[in-house]
Amino acid sequence: MGENTIINLIELKENHEGEIVLIKAGRAATQRLNEMGLVPGTKVKLVRKGPLRGPVELEVRNSHLVIGYGLASKIYVKIV
Amino acid sequence: MKKEIVIALAGNANVGKSVIFNQLTGLTQIIGNWPGKTVERAEGVLRFKGRTIKIVDLPGIYSLSAYSQEEIVSREFIAFEKPDVVINVVDASNLERNLFFTVQLLELHVPMVMALNQVDYALKKGIDIDVKKLEELLGIPVVETVATKGKGLQELINKVLEVVDSHKEMDVKRYDIKEEKVLKYRNEVSEYVMKIYDILLKHNVDLINLFHPLWISLKLIEEDSDIVEKLKKEPNGEKVYEEIQKELEGLKAKTDSPLATLVTADRYDIASFIASQTVSEIHHRITWTDLIDNVALHKIWGYISMLIIVFISFYGIFKFGEYFSGVLEDFFDGFKPLVYNLNIPNMYKDFLWNGLAEGIISAITIVLPYIFPFYVFLSILENTGYLARIAFLMDEVMHKVGLHGKALIPVLMGFGCNVPAVLGTKILETDREIFIASFMSTLVPCSARIVIILGTIGVFMGPQYALAVFALDVLVVYIAAYFANKIAPGKPYDLIMELPGYRMPALKPTLKQIWFRIKDFLYVALPIIVVGSLALEILKYSGIFKYVTYIMDPIVVKWLGLPSIIGIVLIFGILRKELTLIMLLTLSGTSHITQILTPRQMIVFGVVTMLYIPCIATIAALKRTIGWRKTWWVVFANIFIAILIGGILNRILTFV
Known part of the structure; x- marks a missing residue:
């Protein structure tokens, strides 16, 4: 996968970075993600994934967020 | 000059608002290193330079939208109560995210002062902030503080007064x-x-x-x-x-984005811009947090270390409790002859010793030695930030019962006391989650019930049996939540949580917090225990017991296989769970539970006491959180589960 490929956030490898391009969730969920700083254009680093369908830990805006698997799978990122 | 001033503390979760509140007012608001403790708004008063300042600690929130009750409460407070000044407490080590909230306060155009908190921690992380520049950009005073050490708070209040005295009403009809x-x-x-x-x-x-x-x-x-x-x-x-x-x-x-996304993105752009102009990262260090999390959140080692931490806490509490309980018991037993050698009728001796002394002594010798180390461990887990890691590790497990990892934080607090656990479920987003999590919390044994199990099963049968009972409880809580999830209407939510960095708990606030929790036991529980013991002694002489036991015997004796007297103590236990054990000992005039209960009965008694009903204080908290209708549902579900499991254990534990 080269640059500019758009993938699902949970497909991002640990310690890899991406830029959010799209959030495909309901109104409330989108708003919650937006308010935690995840808006289109935001750079995120995937720090780690929990086992199985566990949550993902992201580094974003110099702080760490944990997002449940279901919600994370609604975020699409561009590899940078 | 305004004499009476109202100020509100507002800011993200976990930035030290509660610490500032406590330092300013001297009240003790429970602090801890996990997001979202101030679920009910706390108020206190500070007298400073001849003025009375009412301080209101608003819940920690990330935004002023309408997605949670806490956010609505906060913005309505600002709108309707019109505080003279809002102190925006900000975590200096995490400026950009915090500024997102600041931007929204600026949009409200309320008189503001910023408390740039935890500057010491930020510096350790290699982050330096240009305060002058920040003041200039925001157009409000900014004061650097280290709340845990009380640094900068005097200046903060001085600035607040300056803002109050220079404030002018603006004309909302002429805005551009x-x-x-x-x-x-x-x-x-x-x-x-x-x-x-x-x-x-x-x-x-x-x-x-x-x-x-x-x-x-x-x-x-x-x-x-x-x-x-x-x-x-x-x-x-x-x-x-x-x-x-x-x-x-x-x-x-x-645009093809939702309009809300546009506005939120712009706010973050403003926050980013301000941060970029004021923050200089001297060096990006690999922090302790990163290193510890490599183990603590690891796919395998994370779970192993979690289990080890739980075991160490359990044995630490048990060993400490067992030792000091023994020491204190020997000490107090020496006083018994003093009472019995008095020249008064035997009935009064019973009142004095069984009713009064025994109640206090049991409370001090049995309850206190376990409660103290328990709160020490709980405070450490809470203040270091480890509880948030448990939320990460357990997110998927919680998903099966319609909750997410964050819900485990209030539920775990239930091991201390169910009351803050139930109130703490308000950090969750929907009524459905709040209901399931409060229900779970009531089935988690609080410190009182832990003491009952450690002090009976643990001491007389061995700690491994006590551990087995707790393991059984975990299973019960999980199955109960599974069913609650099935019947509760609505859809589950996913986890979004900020992961706080590890902190070394500051000694003084932590000790204060432990003392505050123990004080609750000494000032609230002890009097209830003493009055309860005395009432019990009087009732014993009045002969009313035989009517009560007549009604309760079919369940207590026939189904659960327990002595008839347990029915009485279970009724009193609704006031305080400690009472069940203390009264049982008082009524039988012994501190050796083996003289009254067989090992099997001990286990059944322990399990039933652990599950049978929320105490009065918890019922009140439930009513405030989920309303009467659901509260009764929870109460009856607890009674049903306790009787069911107690009866089954009584039948299958024939080997002990």
């Missing part, structure tokens, strides 16, 4: 977004803010006197449900809203 210095949105958004503002002005909408026009207009662009409702309720409101919606069609045509 072009005059904003730092609140720069994309052109389309700014343009539509002014268009909506013009519509609101034209129709004389009263809402702009409550909230600032900039904020209201942005909220209407975001289609904030609560603000839309408020607008519609005004005379002509429906029509005004229609006009605004028609106007917004133009903005919607220009």
